[in-house]
Amino acid sequence: MQTTTLSFANMHNHGELMANLFRARRDSFILRNQWDLPEALGMEYDQYDTPASRWIAVHDGPQILAGIRLTPTTARCGIYTYMIRDAQRGLLETIPSDLLDFEAPIDRDIWESSRVFVSNDTPMAIRRRVHALLITEMTKAAQELGAKKVIGIIPANWPRWAGRCGLDVSAAGRVLEFEGYDSQCVSINVAATHH
Structure with a gap:
């Protein structure tokens, strides 16, 4: 099991890993969660998958076990910036606009995490280790x-596991119910996290 941070600049060094990550996202978000998201060639993608973003894969060879996307809060592509800010601006109909307790930042010191998943095929026996690797690599990247700081929308049960993962996490908005899940915006202090 290993972790890789992918970008448009290095994806050619990793064979099918980037494509496999987008295939695993399709399996997790479109097939399992039944979310209405864009897909092509068996891969899920959206307007935030641009050269500004990075993708973290926990994998066993070419098999994706988990993943996450990091996008700078300074990103801009047409009318879009990053998911949380665009939801707050009313551009995303599936995410409530009152998800944050403050105005979504535009700051080179703050990145957004999104599209966080653990593959359905990841065995229960290694899921805790996979989570730890995903969080460690996200923090390092x-x-x-x-x-x-990293801001993101994560399951609302985060207080149960954040401390175990060594994360300095604080709530950044109310608990939201959307797409069938209880979620919450959080702020993660990565400057103070040492893994």
């Missing part, structure tokens, strides 16, 4: 990108 964010720090290498210069981030001091």
